[in-house]
Amino acid sequence: MNTENIQVPTMAEMASKGEQPEVLFWVGCAGSFDDRYKKVTKAFVKILNKVGVKFAVLGEEETCTGDPARRAGNEFLFQMQAMSNIQVLDGYGVKRIVTACPHCFNTLKNEYPALGGNYEVVHHSQFLQELIDEGKVRVKEGGGFKGRKITFHDSCFLGRANNVYEAPRKVLESLDAELVEMKRCRTKGLCCGAGGAQMFKDAEPGNKEVNIERTEEALDTGASVIASGCPFCMTMLSDGVKNKEKESSVEVKDIAELIAEAEDLV
Amino acid sequence: MNYLSQIAFVLVLAIAGYFLAKRIKEIRGNILLGKDVDRSDRKSERMKSMLLVAFGQKKMFKKMIPAFLHLLIYVGFLVINLEVLEFIIDGLVGTHRIFAGPLGDAYTVALNIFEFLAIAVIFSCVVFLIRRNILKVDRFSGIEMKSWPKLDANLILVIEIILMFAILTMNATDQILQTRPDANYTQTGTMVFSATLIPMFDGLSTTGLIITERIAWWFHIIGIFAFAIYVTYSKHLHIFMAFPNTYYANLNLKGEMNNMDEVTNEVKAMLGVGGASTEPPAEISRFGAKDATDLNWVNLMNSYACTECGRCTQQCPANMTGKKLSPRKIMMDTRDRIDEIGKTGGDDGKSLLGDYITKEEINACTSCNACVEACPVNIDPLSIILQLRRYVVMEESSAPQSWNSMFSNIETNFAPWKFPPTDRFKWANDLKTEEKE
Numbered sequence: 001m002n003t004e005n006i007q008v009p010t011m012a013e014m015a016s017k018g019e020q021p022e023v024l025f026w027v028g029c030a031g032s033f034d035d036r037y038k039k040v041t042k043a044f045v046k047i048l049n050k051v052g053v054k055f056a057v058l059g060e061e062e063t064c065t066g067d068p069a070r071r072a073g074n075e076f077l078f079q080m081q082a083m084s085n086i087q088v089l090d091g092y093g094v095k096r097i098v099t100a101c102p103h104c105f106n107t108l109k110n111e112y113p114a115l116g117g118n119y120e121v122v123h124h125s126q127f128l129q130e131l132i133d134e135g136k137v138r139v140k141e142g143g144g145f146k147g148r149k150i151t152f153h154d155s156c157f158l159g160r161a162n163n164v165y166e167a168p169r170k171v172l173e174s175l176d177a178e179l180v181e182m183k184r185c186r187t188k189g190l191c192c193g194a195g196g197a198q199m200f201k202d203a204e205p206g207n208k209e210v211n212i213e214r215t216e217e218a219l220d221t222g223a224s225v226i227a228s229g230c231p232f233c234m235t236m237l238s239d240g241v242k243n244k245e246k247e248s249s250v251e252v253k254d255i256a257e258l259i260a261e262a263e264d265l266v
Numbered sequence: 267m268n269y270l271s272q273i274a275f276v277l278v279l280a281i282a283g284y285f286l287a288k289r290i291k292e293i294r295g296n297i298l299l300g301k302d303v304d305r306s307d308r309k310s311e312r313m314k315s316m317l318l319v320a321f322g323q324k325k326m327f328k329k330m331i332p333a334f335l336h337l338l339i340y341v342g343f344l345v346i347n348l349e350v351l352e353f354i355i356d357g358l359v360g361t362h363r364i365f366a367g368p369l370g371d372a373y374t375v376a377l378n379i380f381e382f383l384a385i386a387v388i389f390s391c392v393v394f395l396i397r398r399n400i401l402k403v404d405r406f407s408g409i410e411m412k413s414w415p416k417l418d419a420n421l422i423l424v425i426e427i428i429l430m431f432a433i434l435t436m437n438a439t440d441q442i443l444q445t446r447p448d449a450n451y452t453q454t455g456t457m458v459f460s461a462t463l464i465p466m467f468d469g470l471s472t473t474g475l476i477i478t479e480r481i482a483w484w485f486h487i488i489g490i491f492a493f494a495i496y497v498t499y500s501k502h503l504h505i506f507m508a509f510p511n512t513y514y515a516n517l518n519l520k521g522e523m524n525n526m527d528e529v530t531n532e533v534k535a536m537l538g539v540g541g542a543s544t545e546p547p548a549e550i551s552r553f554g555a556k557d558a559t560d561l562n563w564v565n566l567m568n569s570y571a572c573t574e575c576g577r578c579t580q581q582c583p584a585n586m587t588g589k590k591l592s593p594r595k596i597m598m599d600t601r602d603r604i605d606e607i608g609k610t611g612g613d614d615g616k617s618l619l620g621d622y623i624t625k626e627e628i629n630a631c632t633s634c635n636a637c638v639e640a641c642p643v644n645i646d647p648l649s650i651i652l653q654l655r656r657y658v659v660m661e662e663s664s665a666p667q668s669w670n671s672m673f674s675n676i677e678t679n680f681a682p683w684k685f686p687p688t689d690r691f692k693w694a695n696d697l698k699t700e701e702k703e
Binding site (some may be wrong): 006008010027029032033034038041042045057059060061062064066068069070071072073074075076077079080081083084087106110111114115156157160161162164166184188190191193194195196197198199200201202203204205206207208209210213214 | 449525529633638677683692
């Protein structure tokens with residue numbers, strides 16, 4: 001694609017032109033700051049550009065949804081974050097939000113309404129599935145994934161927390177790859193170990209790290225790609241793969257990256 | 267003589283009724299020590315959940331073998347209790363097998379079904395005893411499964427087996443008595459399962475048989491009354507609590523954490539956002555939960571509904587990697603503590619957090635909802651863990667240091683990591699420069 005034409009409009013720019021995007025892309029802290037997850041953000045933006053979805057981001061106006069604070073017990077901090085975010089979102093008249101972070105997704109969708117923030121919130125896997133269903137994203141002959149084994153790791157905040165199990169799998173199926181399931185998947189999926197604000201502190205003493213247990217299970221499938229749809233899961237599983245010294249043969253990729261790759265966008 | 271047994275029966279019934287009522291009142295009172303939470307909405311959805319999950323055993327079927335065996339005991343319990351109705355009428359009126367006459371052949375069929383179920387219950391209980399004590403299925407062990415919880419589980423299984431044998435003994439001796447002209451017993455038709463026990467009692471005199479039959483009858487009915495009272499002290503209370511528990515369970519998506527409205531008002535005032543109530547704030551006793559009475563009544567009801575089956579703990583990622591957290595222990599501690607508060611009034615200087623549940627346990631939780639998903643009766647241990655965390659952070663300010671750093675990062679940089687907010691949008695520039703290269 002013509003690389004110089006990639007647009008990342010902000011809500012502020014759009015508002016100054018008197019325009020309203022179809023959807024706000026909520027990037028999230030990991031998507032903004034984490035070097036690995038920034039690649040996912042960029043891949044998703046490229047897909048949005050390619051398809052011609054009229055979107056915008058908040059840019060520097062975006063702040064943490066408050067999820068880790070709330071899960072750790074800091075309700076004050078959560079509500080401070082939530083209410084100021086709601087003010088910004090309502091100020092721009094946001095109706096629909098897409099995000100690549102299941103934690104942001106869950107909080108914006110389920111927890112902001114109690115504080116007066118009502119939006120239609122979708123996870124990027126659901127958004128990608130819509131694009132595939134509408135024929136806007138059509139992966140050519142599997143985009144080089146044909147015959148490769150991919151396993152999908154259910155994020156707790158997407159799966160059990162919100163019952164989103166099929167959308168990411170539908171997206172992966174469009175790659176024409178062989179989707180293999182781990183022993184624990186869907187409702188029984190094993191956590192990566194980072195939810196509930198665990199991402200931000202060391203684990204309590206035990207005999208194993210959760211991400212190692214999960215990575216072993218993913219490796220057992222024989223898949224060469226571990227697909228995820230969550231920045232925390234991506235970090236935990238990437239660390240797990242490194243710990244098992246498998247990074248030369250097994251990749252941890254976000255579903256948006258896989259689609260972008262298949263579409264020759266990266 | 268007959269009047270004597272009727273009087274005795276009324277007495278037994280009254281004593282059992284008294285203790286049962288007292289216990290029900292105690293438990294109800296303990297549950298109501300919890301904070302209020304409104305679960306009076308979405309009645310048809312609640313009814314549906316109760317019918318599917320409690321009555322229909324839906325979530326049990328995630329594990330087929332225990333589900334099938336449990337179903338046998340469950341159906342046995344429901345159906346055999348119909349026979350208890352006959353016991354009670356006979357006991358009060360002084361009759362013998364009062365349903366035999368009016369029901370005729372249907373009575374024989376019903377009794378054979380009861381006996382089949384009695385055998386099925388014995389079979390399931392034996393397999394369960396083997397699973398617990400010989401095969402040592404993992405989820406029946408754990409730090410919380412010592413002494414009483416372990417004994418309780420085995421006692422229930424043994425009592426059920428004995429009660430079922432009492433029915434079979436009673437029916438076997440009754441069948442022999444029906445053939446003795448001097449006893450003049452009501453004809454019931456053949457009861458095939460207890461008939462196999464006939465050779466054991468065949469040699470007894472008519473009087474001996476009558477005594478054995480009566481002992482078995484009294485043993486069974488007193489056993490059932492005693493069991494009903496025992497159940498209220500046992501994990502076996504789930505046979506009743508499963509119903510209200512599934513009815514009043516949280517129907518929202520599992521990911522949604524409940525909002526603390528008492529905090530909302532203060533935050534609104536702090537931010538100067540409209541809608542902050544002008545009324546003086548209600549007396550807030552405590553943020554989050556330190557003791558069992560700070561939890562809501564559904565949390566407390568959950569603790570009485572817990573069967574200690576350990577499916578939650580088995581699925582818990584923290585527990586399976588050797589951390590101290592066990593969702594089952596959270597529920598058992600909550601029940602033990604609220605029981606204690608019910609007795610002592612709670613002014614004993616102890617609290618749920620600290621004396622029962624440690625910070626190490628609650629800090630290990632990833633809030634992944636595996637425990638909530640796994641529970642066959644829709645218990646929510648996560649809700650309790652998160653309320654305890656709220657207390658630790660908001661009242662004690664004693665969260666792990668790295669969490670405090672995360673909090674201050676969010677406060678000052680609006681992100682959980684220490685990055686300047688001005689760098690938040692740098693990825694977009696990177697995107698353009700990368701593309702040019």
